[in-house]
Amino acid sequence: MIALEGVSLQRGSKFLLEEVDLSIFPGQKLGIIGANGSGKSSLFKLLLKQLQVDAGRLDIPVQWRLSHMAQEVTDVERSALDYILDGDKALRSLEQAIANAGDDGEKLAHLYGELEHLDGYTAASRAAQLLDGLGFANSDHARPVTDFSGGWRIRLNLAQALMSPSDLLLLDEPTNHLDLDATLWLEGWLQAYSGTLLIISHDRDFLDNVVGRIVSIESGKLVAYSGNYSAYEKQRAERLAQQQAAFVKQQEKVEHLESYIRRFRAKATKAKQAQSRIKQLERMEAIAPAHVDSPFTFTFPAHDKVSDPLLVLNKVDVGYADKKILADVNINIAPGQRVGLLGPNGAGKSSLIKTIAGLLSPMTGDRVTGEHFRLGYFAQHQLEALDLQASAALHIQRISPKASEQQIRNFLGGFDFQGDRAFETINHFSGGEKARLALALIAWQTPNVLLLDEPTNHLDLEMRQALTMALQDYPGAVIVVSHDRHLLRNTIDEWLLVADGKVKEFDGTLEEYHHWLIDYKRKQAPASKGSDKPVNKVKSQATNAQREQKKTLIKSLKKQESQVDKFTAEVAKVEAQLADTSLYEDAQKERLQPLLQAQADAQQNLASAEEAWLQIQEELDLLSDD
Numbered sequence: 001m002i003a004l005e006g007v008s009l010q011r012g013s014k015f016l017l018e019e020v021d022l023s024i025f026p027g028q029k030l031g032i033i034g035a036n037g038s039g040k041s042s043l044f045k046l047l048l049k050q051l052q053v054d055a056g057r058l059d060i061p062v063q064w065r066l067s068h069m070a071q072e073v074t075d076v077e078r079s080a081l082d083y084i085l086d087g088d089k090a091l092r093s094l095e096q097a098i099a100n101a102g103d104d105g106e107k108l109a110h111l112y113g114e115l116e117h118l119d120g121y122t123a124a125s126r127a128a129q130l131l132d133g134l135g136f137a138n139s140d141h142a143r144p145v146t147d148f149s150g151g152w153r154i155r156l157n158l159a160q161a162l163m164s165p166s167d168l169l170l171l172d173e174p175t176n177h178l179d180l181d182a183t184l185w186l187e188g189w190l191q192a193y194s195g196t197l198l199i200i201s202h203d204r205d206f207l208d209n210v211v212g213r214i215v216s217i218e219s220g221k222l223v224a225y226s227g228n229y230s231a232y233e234k235q236r237a238e239r240l241a242q243q244q245a246a247f248v249k250q251q252e253k254v255e256h257l258e259s260y261i262r263r264f265r266a267k268a269t270k271a272k273q274a275q276s277r278i279k280q281l282e283r284m285e286a287i288a289p290a291h292v293d294s295p296f297t298f299t300f301p302a303h304d305k306v307s308d309p310l311l312v313l314n315k316v317d318v319g320y321a322d323k324k325i326l327a328d329v330n331i332n333i334a335p336g337q338r339v340g341l342l343g344p345n346g347a348g349k350s351s352l353i354k355t356i357a358g359l360l361s362p363m364t365g366d367r368v369t370g371e372h373f374r375l376g377y378f379a380q381h382q383l384e385a386l387d388l389q390a391s392a393a394l395h396i397q398r399i400s401p402k403a404s405e406q407q408i409r410n411f412l413g414g415f416d417f418q419g420d421r422a423f424e425t426i427n428h429f430s431g432g433e434k435a436r437l438a439l440a441l442i443a444w445q446t447p448n449v450l451l452l453d454e455p456t457n458h459l460d461l462e463m464r465q466a467l468t469m470a471l472q473d474y475p476g477a478v479i480v481v482s483h484d485r486h487l488l489r490n491t492i493d494e495w496l497l498v499a500d501g502k503v504k505e506f507d508g509t510l511e512e513y514h515h516w517l518i519d520y521k522r523k524q525a526p527a528s529k530g531s532d533k534p535v536n537k538v539k540s541q542a543t544n545a546q547r548e549q550k551k552t553l554i555k556s557l558k559k560q561e562s563q564v565d566k567f568t569a570e571v572a573k574v575e576a577q578l579a580d581t582s583l584y585e586d587a588q589k590e591r592l593q594p595l596l597q598a599q600a601d602a603q604q605n606l607a608s609a610e611e612a613w614l615q616i617q618e619e620l621d622l623l624s625d626d
Helices: 040-047 080-085 089-100 105-117 120-133 150-163 180-192 204-210 229-264 268-283 349-357 381-385 392-399 405-413 419-423 431-444 461-473 485-491 510-528 539-578 586-625
Strands: 002-011 014-024 029-033 055-059 066-068 168-172 196-200 213-218 221-226 311-320 323-333 338-342 364-369 375-378 449-453 477-481 494-499 502-506
Touching: 002 040, 014 040, 014 055, 014 213, 014 221, 029 040, 029 204, 029 229, 040 168, 040 196, 066 150, 080 120, 080 150, 089 105, 089 120, 105 120, 120 150, 120 180, 150 168, 150 180, 180 204, 180 510, 180 586, 196 204, 204 229, 204 485, 213 229, 221 229, 311 349, 323 349, 323 502, 338 349, 349 449, 349 477, 375 431, 381 431, 392 405, 392 419, 392 431, 405 419, 405 431, 431 461, 461 485, 477 485, 485 510, 494 510, 539 586
Parallel strands: 029 196, 029 213, 066 168, 168 196, 338 477, 338 494, 375 449, 449 477
Antiparallel strands: 002 014, 002 055, 213 221, 311 323, 311 364, 494 502
16 A cells, blocks of 8 residues: 655645645556646655655555656667567566576576566567557557657657556556547556556546546645546535535634624723634634636637638548548538547548648649638647747737737736736746647637647646637637547537548447447457567477467456456446436435446446456457467
8 A cells, every 4th residue: 555644745935745645555546636736746756756755754565566657758779669678677687687598408497487477478569569559550669769759759658657567557647649549548458457556637538437536636735536537526516615615604704703803802891802702713724715717718719701611622632742641532611510530540630630721732632712711720730839939928919910918918818828927938838838828829810710639738627628618619610639538529519530541421429439449450450460579589489478378368358258247237237226216316315326336336347347358359369360
């Protein structure tokens, strides 16, 4: 068990954590949330012993193996596959021992036994599966790490953390640089993870599907909530409502005491009673008002002139030079239309977006825009295009030189660039602040079509919610690619599926797309097997090891099937009880709540069991193909 007892962590004069207590039990999966700068990453550094507590005690079992996702990647010439394998330090150490053993048969036999115990014979295959799941192509496995961009290097760090055998896994914003497909794959992997898991994330659907407990950093305290993120929202709303009621009641009492003091303090006959009231007022514990309003209050105004249609792609082939990626694309975007783009990694979504934006000319066919077509395009490279030596206000002034300073202040305040912050150079802005500024620049220009490519990367939960609300109210057309399913579910009306060189309508939900994707990847598996380079000097053992591995997987698969059957029965049992309409009467609340919790637990257990079954089946399929 991990135990924090009276822990304080101070930075300068500010307490990030102040006398906090928290217990984390083996196998628990926790989501760590809180405002930017509240101390989430510092909490991770405490657990990793990169920081020391200023007061209190932090205990972590000494035998626990820790793994975490690094945020930086140094330039290394190792291949992506070898870089992932480096995450298993025990395996790498054993490989070196085998290489150094020479012809010592007895020693080699012992080391090969250790290798089998560490699943060393399947290590390269498992590393390849991690790369495949996170969106890397087969051809990427042998590429040096230096070839990859920053976002893809972070994916390599994530894969390396997952490769490392661990009892405690710490992941800081693991979905930030992932697309929807990789996010869904990671969800399944983490649901099947048996160790203790702590995740810092601003993706509410991801948290809902992975964690069973939320720890929120609020005013230097760790406040724990049972259940996933949706459960946290409900519990916190109830707590804040109670807190607000207590605050109002306390303020009434404070006003009454202060009024008494003002009236009678100077009167000799009442002086003693007045002093008593003063002491009572000093002893009274201050209850902070419940500030639940988001700091972000913005909208996307649309241009007052509009065309119908706004954009047409007619029989367009999308590609580069002589390489065709998508054929015969036909898209018609009308005012108010809301389209989400789905499709496997590498299928051509990015190329389609560039064609829609006019950055990539069609190989054949026509791209036609309406007379009043006005595009607001958000892409990650726009953050890099910002002038780091300019302020947020100056970025606006360059677009509209005649805008008044007060207009700009008011507008940027809605994106939480308050006061002088709007006039500071942005070179020290965080990724989230730069993303907010990029969105602000789009909103300022009043487009009638919004084309958003992963707009939530770097945004915290409050800003994501504000963006979702702004898109709901936006009267123009919206085209979105995002891994944030909450945003998609609440802003998109129709889907286009990009796959197998085609763009077609997808008539289904995001959940149905997930099932489609699993089936699609299963069919593609024979053509995309991961490299399975044998460990040094063990070629002769590989066949036997794979046979044993296959037996183990078949055994695990049968066990997991039993778990699926068990949890399916539990869900059916609870739902049968919930069918009793009398439960929903006020008098039955005490019976209803445990049943609803049991239903949620059973459904989560069933989802985890199904994902685990699927992962084992995929491993088995890969071994069978070998």
